[in-house]
Amino acid sequence: MRVALAEDGALFRDGLMMLLEAAGHEVVGATADGDALVELLATEPADVAILDIRMPPEPDGGLVTAERLRAAHPKLGLLFLSHYAEAHYLMRVLQIGTDAIGYRLKEKVGSVDVLSDTLTRIRDGEIVIEPVLARRLVERPSSSRRDVVAALSGREQEVLRLMAEGRSNGGIAHQLVVMPKAVEKHIANIFSKLGLPADAAEHHRRVLAVLTYLRSQQDGA
Amino acid sequence: MVSLGHRGAGIQGTNPYVSGEFLHNEGMTLGPDDDTARRRQADEHWTRRRDLERQLHDGPALRIAALTLHLGLLGQKAGDLRHDIEDLQGQLHIVLQELRLIADQIYPPLLQEAGLGAALRELASVLPAPVRVDAADGRFDPAVEGVAYFAVLEVLRDHPVTTRTVDITVRRDDDGLALDLAGADTGRGVTVGDRIAWLGGVVEIVEDAGRRTIKVRIPCG
Structure with missing residues (x-):
């Protein structure tokens, strides 16, 4: 190119x-x-x-x-x-x-x-998004988000990290060596647990939604 | 974490702190000319620190980053060495991360480029303690931003993880910088006081409904 x-x-x-x-x-x-x-x-x-x-x-x-x-x-x-x-x-x-x-x-x-x-x-x-940064944001989210993120399962945290890297569903499935259907299910669970609107799951919007969630200081911020 | 010579050009003579809750530079016998000289000294000190960080960034850090590219080229040519080369690149990443930690202790690049609000928000995101930052985008002198940043770091670095949230507010008032740390360990207010007095500033501790606030005021143009 x-x-x-x-x-x-x-x-x-x-x-x-x-x-x-x-x-x-x-x-x-x-x-x-x-x-x-x-x-x-x-x-x-x-x-x-x-x-x-x-x-x-x-x-x-x-x-x-x-x-x-x-x-x-x-x-x-x-x-x-x-x-x-x-x-x-x-x-x-x-x-x-x-x-x-x-x-x-x-x-x-x-x-x-x-x-x-x-x-x-x-x-x-x-x-x-730089994986080093995506990992840091998921491992150390804003203090008001820590309990919720910590309550995600290990696999859900992995999926969240790959979403924060900007990966598509196909990209996440490839990285984790699972079927795309399984990724979709994890993402639906994550969005529900974080209280994010389901329509934000569309690829471009979800990166912003996920990162804003991890960074924000309180609900609604 | 911070172990640099902040006190190198500090105030000589009497302890500037009044016993009890009000800490300022009372007891100093320096006149207005001395204030100007002291402030100039402080400005030089912090400008030098900022320049040192920049030298690290433009010199060794850039050279190491360029080295990773050259190693990548080598890996392209010598396919059987690719894994060894990736390992070396990984080690150079660690070297750079260590250099970044040192640079942050000299003068955080984000503080230089984006100011106190951005640097404190980034700091809050990596500290184990829960911290909220409310700061506008306005800029202050390098010395004022440097002193304020490291004062916050000093107060917060030992703040217990599980306790109350510390609320930091940064604003500009008629005289200069107004920085409040509500809910912080006020014992630390004493240790940061001399650097603030160096710039002609004051540290005051107030209590309201059982919550203590460290109030820092630093004059600047």
Whole structure:
């Protein structure tokens, strides 16, 4: 696929270009800041743009650049790479969009398979959330949510974690080596136990619903 | 967790605390010029800490993240070594997580980029104790944000997990930062007082209906 990237650290930018090319992707351009990426993508079509969160324009140029890109090219997939997996940035990323978008740690995309899998899921419209962060949110939800999450069965917590990574039902079934029907049943149980509306179980809405639930400080917040 | 030299440039001389519940810098004999010098010293100290965090991020952390990409390339070429290489990448992830913990103790990057409210919410989400944060998005000086953040961390890090929720509110009043910690262990208020006095601020403990609140006030422009 066609990929553009913006990253102010030359070492990481060069390494990423090489890995993308080794994975068989076409790098249509690599810039050191967000404004140059916007300019580049005005003339070069791409499937996915990779953005460093912490780059010029400071302080979090990746996010403001992504807002401009989403407005100009609604179908362009967006992958944020960061040195930090913070819930704060995850919520800001999901404010930009809940489809064809991803947020991963820089050192976690360092293989052809992982990088390609991440990019493919984003190009296909999915949300990809750093598993390290999804796990932390499920293991340590906001204090008012802890009792409810702790009361889920072990298997339900696994399913919740994979939902928080943005996985589809098929993706969850594949990861857990179970039938999709079983996943649907777990998800229905989880939504019922968390008190989330059943219509939020639709894929894109449910990632936001699940993450908001884990992060929020009290009922209705 | 925090073991850095906060006190390195602290106040010399008399104990600034009045015995009992009201803690401020009474007893100091410094004049207005000394206040200015002390504040400048504090600003320099916290700006330096912020710069150090940035150096960690832009230097060694970026280099290690780039290394994971180069290892990924190597794994692509040497298929039989792939598992060993993935193991090395996993170890580099751990190195980076350790560096992140150190960076957080110097000056949390989120505090620098998104301010006190965002940094305290992220802190609340990882502490074992139940904590609610009510904070607007407004920004303060690096020194004020740094001192306030680490004061909260110090008060909360030993807060018992199973007890009452601590309510933190952050707002700007006419003089500067107003930070309240309701339901916190007030014994800790004393230990954070000198850093706050360093910035010309005061710590006061009030009791209302059996619930104690640590009130921190730090002047700033």
